[in-house]
Amino acid sequence: MELIDLKVEYQKNPLGLDIKKPRFSWKLVSKERDVLQTAYRILVKNDGESVWDSGEKDCSSSVLIEYNGQELEPCTLYQVQVEVWDNKGHKAIVSGSFETGLLKGTNFCADWITHDYPADETGCPVFTKEFKVEKEISKVRMYATALGVYEIKLNGEKVGDSYFSPGWTNYHKRLQYQTYQVDGILPGENKLEITVGNGWYKGIFGFTCTPNHYGDRVAVLAEVHITYCDGSTEIIKTDDSWMVTTGIIRSSEIYMGETIDTCYKEENLSRVVLTTFDKERIVGQESEAVRITKRLPAKELINTPKGEKVIDFHQNLTGFVELKVTGKPGQKITIRHAEVLDKDGNFYPDTLRLAISIDQFICNGEEQTFLPHFTFHGFRYIAIEGLEEINLESFTACVLHTQMEETGTFISSNPLVNQLQRNILWSQRGNFLDIPTDCPQRDERLGWTGDAQVFAGTAAYNMNVASFFSKWLHDLASEQTEEFGVPHVVPNILGNQDGAAAWSDAAVIIPWVMYETYGDVRILEEQFESMEGWINYITARCGTNGLWQTGFQYGDWLGLDKEEGSTERTGATDKYLVANAYYAYSTNIVRKTAEVLNKLEDVQKYDQLYQKIKRAINEEYITAAGRMVSETQTGCVLALHFDLAEEKYRKRILKSLETNIANHKNHLTTGFVGTPYLCHTLSENNLHDLAGALFLKEDYPSWLYAVKKGATTIWERWNSILPNGDFDTSGMNSLNHYAYGSIGEWMYRKLAGINQLEPGYKKILIKPEFIKGIHSVEATFNSMYGVIKSAWKCNDKKIKVDVEIPANTTALLYLPEKEKPLELGSGSYQFEYETETNLERDRFTMDSTLKEIFDEPVAIQILNQYAPEMMNHPMIEFAYQLSIREILATAPGETETLFKMVIDALNRTEVSI
Structure with missing residues (x-):
C-alpha cells in the first residue's frame, strides 16, 4: 500500500492559500483487494515546529480532512505529512506542503495606482518600477491584483504562466489576488512592469457592447516580498513612486480583439495617480488559473x-x-x-x-x-x-x-459517440474560462446560470470542477438579493431581473452536485443561506394555491415542440409547470442539505413545503385521469424524473412520454430543461432501449446529427447548421455551447454505469446497461478516492466486464443480465459469461454503407488501428491520394470487395458504423 495525490484544498502544494482551515485529501493505492484505511495521522509543521498533530485517528476518512491546529500565519510555508494504516497491516506516508497568502486583503500594504490618460486612450497602461538588489536572495513572492486584467514582467520576462488574472468576479463585493513565485530578480538593477487591460472590469461587454460596467479606469495593486539570505526582508510595493506609460498593446478588448504595434515607442513616462478600492473585498485566488x-x-x-x-x-x-x-x-x-x-x-x-x-x-x-x-x-x-x-x-x-484536472474518460465501439464525447469535452474546455460561460465567441460570453446548472453533472465527470464552481458560487451568492433573487448571469452585468426557474436554481442544484461528487460538506455550509434564500424568494411569490405562476420564465428554452412559425423560444411545455417542477426539486435538495448539516428545524420546514408543492402540482397540472396539462416530452420527463407525480399517475405519464417520442419517430423535441433528464427518465423507467434508440439517432434532431455534420463542439441549437448546409439565422447560433452536452452524464451513469451510492464515491454503484448499436464501452472516473473503471464488451455471445474499485472504497456491481448485485471491495475484477443479447444495429444497404464508411473522418483511423493488414490494399492507398468521396466514383469495380473486407474487419473488432 502506498499513498499518492496529497491535496490541500484540491491542489497539490498550493501557493498563496487564503483559507484559515485548509482541508487535506489523499489516495491509497494497493495491489491487494479489499483494502480499507483504518487510521490516519496528519502532521503540519512550520520550519520544523509542529503547529498541528492530529494524533492517530481510527477513521477511514481520507477526503477533505479539516486542519485543526494553531492559527495559520500569512505568507508562511507549512510542511504536511500524512501517515495511514490499512486493514492489511501496512503503513504508508506521503508528504507535501502549502503556503499561505496574505490571508486577508487588508494585509496589503501597497497602494492602488492608476493613470490620468484621457478617455479616448486605448493603449494599455504599463506601470513600471525600477529597484536595486544588493544582497543575496533567499525567497521572493509577489502578490498582485488589478481592476482589469494584468500581466507582470520582471526584467522583460513574464512572471507566471496564467492569463486573465485576477479573473471575473462581482467587483462590487469580491476581487481575487494572485501569488507568484518570482525567480528572475538579478543582483543590481531590476525593472518591474505591470500591463493592465480593460478585461471584464472596464471593457466592452454585454449584448449592447457597452464599456465601464464596473469602472472607467483600470488600476493595479501589487507588492514583492523579498527575503534575503541574512534573514532581512524588503517589500517593493505599488505607490506614488511608480511611473506609467502606454506600451505596444495599442488596444485590447475581449470581444473585439487586440492590436499590437511593435514599432510603437512611448518615450513619455508620467507619475501614477493614487486611487482607492476597498481592500476588504480582496480574497485569494479561489480556483485554478x-x-x-x-x-x-x-x-x-x-x-x-x-x-x-x-x-x-x-x-x-x-x-x-x-x-x-x-x-x-x-x-x-x-x-x-x-x-x-x-x-x-x-x-x-x-x-x-x-x-x-x-x-x-x-x-x-x-x-x-x-x-x-x-x-x-x-x-x-x-x-x-x-x-x-x-x-x-x-x-x-x-x-x-x-486548468482543471481532467478526471473522466469515455470510449465506445461507436465512433460517432466517441466524437460526441470529444465534442462535449471541447465545449467544456471552451466555456470554463474562469467562469462557466454560455459561449466563447460572440458578444455574450456570460455566466448563464441555467447552462451551468444543466451541465454541472457532466462537467464533474469530465474534470475536477470543485474549486471552479466554488469560486463562481461565491459570486452567485454575492449577487443574490431578497428583492430579485438569483441573477440569470453571474457575475451580473445585465442589471436587476427577477429570478427565473432552472436558471436561478443553479444556486441550489450545483452545490448539491458538488457535494455528491466530492463529498464536500463545506460547500453546502457556505452556500446554504443562498440555497434557502432562493426557495424563500419563490415561496414569497406563490399564489393562494401554493404555486409560482407569475413573472418571466425561460420555460424549456429552445424546445422544438412549439408550433411551426412561432418565434417564441420557450418551448411548448407550460412555463409555470417548469417553474414549479424546479421549485419542488430545489426545495427537496434544500431539505436534504439541511439533513446533511444537521439543521433539524429546517429539515422539517422544507419537507413540509416540499410535500405541499407536490400536492399543488398534482392538483394543478395533472388531471384525475393522469393526463398532464403539458403532455410534451419535457412535461412528462419533469413529472417523472423529479418524482412529482403521484404513484397512481406515473404509468399513464410514462405512456404519454413514450407515445410522444414515437409520434416524433423516436426523436427528441426537448430544449435546455428537458434534454438533461430525457434519457435518464427513460432508462430509469424500463425504457432504456428507447433511450438508446433516441441517443443513437443520426438525423435531425439528435446529438449525432451535429457529429455527422462535422461538429467538433456542442451546438447551441439542434439545427445550428441545417441539413442543406445553411445556418440558423435567428442571431443566436453558437457552435460552442455545452448545454446539450449534458447527455454526457447519462453516458457515464447508464452506459458505463459509474455512480455514487455515498457522497464522494466512498461507496460506488457500477451498473452498466446495454443499448443496441454499441458493442463495448470503457470509462474511467478519477474520484476523490482514486480511479474507478467500468468496461464491458458484448460480442460472440459473450459478455466481458472489467471493473476497478479504488482502495478505501466499496462497491455494488450489477452485471448486465444478472439480477443479484455483487458486493466488492477495492481491486480489479474480470467477469466473462454467455449471453443471447444481440447489440448489432441493422446494417444499411451495401451502397449506402460504403458511402457512410468513407464519409466518416475516423474510418481510416479505425482500419489502421484494428485491421492493419488492410492498409496494404491498393484501394486504401488510393484513398490517401484522392479525397475519400472520390474513391467511389474513381474505382467502382473495387467497391464490393473493399466493402466486404471493411465489414469483416468491423465485425472482428466490435466497431459499428
Whole structure:
C-alpha cells in the first residue's frame, strides 16, 4: 500500500492559500483487494515546529480532512505529512506542503495606482518600477491584483504562466489576488512592469457592447516580498513612486480583439495617480488559473471561393493564435476568427454577432512571435490578411481555459459517440474560462446560470470542477438579493431581473452536485443561506394555491415542440409547470442539505413545503385521469424524473412520454430543461432501449446529427447548421455551447454505469446497461478516492466486464443480465459469461454503407488501428491520394470487395458504423 495525490484544498502544494482551515485529501493505492484505511495521522509543521498533530485517528476518512491546529500565519510555508494504516497491516506516508497568502486583503500594504490618460486612450497602461538588489536572495513572492486584467514582467520576462488574472468576479463585493513565485530578480538593477487591460472590469461587454460596467479606469495593486539570505526582508510595493506609460498593446478588448504595434515607442513616462478600492473585498485566488493547456498546429490552408486565405485547425476551440514571423517594419498582419465556413466554403464570422474578434500585429522587421495578452476568441478557422506567403508551421492555436484536472474518460465501439464525447469535452474546455460561460465567441460570453446548472453533472465527470464552481458560487451568492433573487448571469452585468426557474436554481442544484461528487460538506455550509434564500424568494411569490405562476420564465428554452412559425423560444411545455417542477426539486435538495448539516428545524420546514408543492402540482397540472396539462416530452420527463407525480399517475405519464417520442419517430423535441433528464427518465423507467434508440439517432434532431455534420463542439441549437448546409439565422447560433452536452452524464451513469451510492464515491454503484448499436464501452472516473473503471464488451455471445474499485472504497456491481448485485471491495475484477443479447444495429444497404464508411473522418483511423493488414490494399492507398468521396466514383469495380473486407474487419473488432 502506498499513498499518492496529497491535496490541500484540491491542489497539490498550493501557493498563496487564503483559507484559515485548509482541508487535506489523499489516495491509497494497493495491489491487494479489499483494502480499507483504518487510521490516519496528519502532521503540519512550520520550519520544523509542529503547529498541528492530529494524533492517530481510527477513521477511514481520507477526503477533505479539516486542519485543526494553531492559527495559520500569512505568507508562511507549512510542511504536511500524512501517515495511514490499512486493514492489511501496512503503513504508508506521503508528504507535501502549502503556503499561505496574505490571508486577508487588508494585509496589503501597497497602494492602488492608476493613470490620468484621457478617455479616448486605448493603449494599455504599463506601470513600471525600477529597484536595486544588493544582497543575496533567499525567497521572493509577489502578490498582485488589478481592476482589469494584468500581466507582470520582471526584467522583460513574464512572471507566471496564467492569463486573465485576477479573473471575473462581482467587483462590487469580491476581487481575487494572485501569488507568484518570482525567480528572475538579478543582483543590481531590476525593472518591474505591470500591463493592465480593460478585461471584464472596464471593457466592452454585454449584448449592447457597452464599456465601464464596473469602472472607467483600470488600476493595479501589487507588492514583492523579498527575503534575503541574512534573514532581512524588503517589500517593493505599488505607490506614488511608480511611473506609467502606454506600451505596444495599442488596444485590447475581449470581444473585439487586440492590436499590437511593435514599432510603437512611448518615450513619455508620467507619475501614477493614487486611487482607492476597498481592500476588504480582496480574497485569494479561489480556483485554478487560466492557462494555455494545449497547442494545436495549423492543419490546412484554404483559398476560399471569395479569395480569402484561411487556415483550418480542425477543431473549434477557445483561445488565440500564436504567429511566428519575420515581417517588414510597419507590416500589418490581420487575423480574423470564425467557427465555421459556409456551405460554399467561404469564411463565415456571423455567429460572432458584434464581437469582431480581430487581432492585428504590426511587425518591426525582426524575427518575432506574436500572441495576444488580454483577449480570447472562439474559432476553428482564421482568415489572414497582410501576408503574401503563408507557412502553416508559423501558426499555432493556443487553447485557453481554467486548468482543471481532467478526471473522466469515455470510449465506445461507436465512433460517432466517441466524437460526441470529444465534442462535449471541447465545449467544456471552451466555456470554463474562469467562469462557466454560455459561449466563447460572440458578444455574450456570460455566466448563464441555467447552462451551468444543466451541465454541472457532466462537467464533474469530465474534470475536477470543485474549486471552479466554488469560486463562481461565491459570486452567485454575492449577487443574490431578497428583492430579485438569483441573477440569470453571474457575475451580473445585465442589471436587476427577477429570478427565473432552472436558471436561478443553479444556486441550489450545483452545490448539491458538488457535494455528491466530492463529498464536500463545506460547500453546502457556505452556500446554504443562498440555497434557502432562493426557495424563500419563490415561496414569497406563490399564489393562494401554493404555486409560482407569475413573472418571466425561460420555460424549456429552445424546445422544438412549439408550433411551426412561432418565434417564441420557450418551448411548448407550460412555463409555470417548469417553474414549479424546479421549485419542488430545489426545495427537496434544500431539505436534504439541511439533513446533511444537521439543521433539524429546517429539515422539517422544507419537507413540509416540499410535500405541499407536490400536492399543488398534482392538483394543478395533472388531471384525475393522469393526463398532464403539458403532455410534451419535457412535461412528462419533469413529472417523472423529479418524482412529482403521484404513484397512481406515473404509468399513464410514462405512456404519454413514450407515445410522444414515437409520434416524433423516436426523436427528441426537448430544449435546455428537458434534454438533461430525457434519457435518464427513460432508462430509469424500463425504457432504456428507447433511450438508446433516441441517443443513437443520426438525423435531425439528435446529438449525432451535429457529429455527422462535422461538429467538433456542442451546438447551441439542434439545427445550428441545417441539413442543406445553411445556418440558423435567428442571431443566436453558437457552435460552442455545452448545454446539450449534458447527455454526457447519462453516458457515464447508464452506459458505463459509474455512480455514487455515498457522497464522494466512498461507496460506488457500477451498473452498466446495454443499448443496441454499441458493442463495448470503457470509462474511467478519477474520484476523490482514486480511479474507478467500468468496461464491458458484448460480442460472440459473450459478455466481458472489467471493473476497478479504488482502495478505501466499496462497491455494488450489477452485471448486465444478472439480477443479484455483487458486493466488492477495492481491486480489479474480470467477469466473462454467455449471453443471447444481440447489440448489432441493422446494417444499411451495401451502397449506402460504403458511402457512410468513407464519409466518416475516423474510418481510416479505425482500419489502421484494428485491421492493419488492410492498409496494404491498393484501394486504401488510393484513398490517401484522392479525397475519400472520390474513391467511389474513381474505382467502382473495387467497391464490393473493399466493402466486404471493411465489414469483416468491423465485425472482428466490435466497431459499428
